[in-house]
Amino acid sequence: MNAIEACNLRKSFGPVAAVDDVSIAVKEGEIFGFLGQNGAGKTTAIRMMTGVLTPDTGSVRIGGIDLLQYPLEAKLKMGVIPENGTVYSDLTAEQNVLWTAKFYGMDKASRKRRCEEILTRLGLLHRRYDLVRFFSKGMRQRISIACAIVHSPPVLFLDEPTTGLDVYSRRLVLDTVRYMNREGSTVLITTHNIEEANELCSSISIIDKGKIIATGTPEKLKKQFDTTRFVEISFDQPVRSDLFEARGIPRAEPWGDKWRVYAENADHAVKQLVDMAEEDNLTILSIATSSPTLEQAFVQMTGGA
Ligand SMILES: Nc1ncnc2c1ncn2[C@@H]1O[C@H](COP(=O)(O)OP(=O)(O)O)[C@@H](O)[C@H]1O
Numbered sequence: 001m002n003a004i005e006a007c008n009l010r011k012s013f014g015p016v017a018a019v020d021d022v023s024i025a026v027k028e029g030e031i032f033g034f035l036g037q038n039g040a041g042k043t044t045a046i047r048m049m050t051g052v053l054t055p056d057t058g059s060v061r062i063g064g065i066d067l068l069q070y071p072l073e074a075k076l077k078m079g080v081i082p083e084n085g086t087v088y089s090d091l092t093a094e095q096n097v098l099w100t101a102k103f104y105g106m107d108k109a110s111r112k113r114r115c116e117e118i119l120t121r122l123g124l125l126h127r128r129y130d131l132v133r134f135f136s137k138g139m140r141q142r143i144s145i146a147c148a149i150v151h152s153p154p155v156l157f158l159d160e161p162t163t164g165l166d167v168y169s170r171r172l173v174l175d176t177v178r179y180m181n182r183e184g185s186t187v188l189i190t191t192h193n194i195e196e197a198n199e200l201c202s203s204i205s206i207i208d209k210g211k212i213i214a215t216g217t218p219e220k221l222k223k224q225f226d227t228t229r230f231v232e233i234s235f236d237q238p239v240r241s242d243l244f245e246a247r248g249i250p251r252a253e254p255w256g257d258k259w260r261v262y263a264e265n266a267d268h269a270v271k272q273l274v275d276m277a278e279e280d281n282l283t284i285l286s287i288a289t290s291s292p293t294l295e296q297a298f299v300q301m302t303g304g305a
């Protein structure tokens, strides 16, 4: 069964189609990434999938339950970390988590046990009696996450949970997402950080101007851009660009102290370069072929703007 299913979601704000016919299906156990630049429509999409915003059209199912028809049942299955966390500044770290656990109907003993376990995991046990008001952004975000996962939700939504965090908080947040996934939560996370998506997600949809423009594993998305393969080479002496042309190598660009040669067939390009070096008495100092990065795929798909 799919843990999250969104069908033909649309939402416009005046003339702006913030989400324009988005459909996704996230299998149980996946960490699914919504990757897009600022204003792509990630937050609007996640808000519709978590029942904060009513779609103009379309439907959402969480663990098979229709969110519009049975909002309470569907919401009990999810933990949500919104773009701007919703922690209570006037409560302590522990009170925030315990209060949320109570809201989800957990009994007193499990509330206490789970609260301690999560605060430990998120590196905040020693601050449990302190008011959240005095916490840094990274600490607040960790409390927001503690509240969202206290009831071990089968489905976890996180909207750019690491944006603007310090390195330590970011690491704890990502480790906690992985931990929750191992414990059985299906995760949908939005990010504009390509490396984060690459490192964390089993599957990604790239969203641009309200539309999904590509879906697949990070590796599959990279492979769609095989033509951006290149060979990086350096020689023991300066080389003019017309030397490459004379040897039938059309796309060579200077790159620092090296040259980048773009080619559809890297193997062929390497052989041409070796021949060229031999015939022109050049010594090759280094040579390496490179696959496209997810970033190159992303920039190409979204036009880089
Ligand atoms: N409440 C709103 N009112 C008007 N426009 C909005 C509102 N929320 C989002 N938008 C617009 O919808 C588009 C998508 O925004 P958003 O979903 O926040 O993107 P992202 O989270 O990917 O940065 C943007 O053009 C944004 O300005």
Ligand SMILES: [Mg+2]
Residues within 6 Å of the ligand: 042, 043, 044, 083, 159, 160
């Ligand atoms: Mg957003």
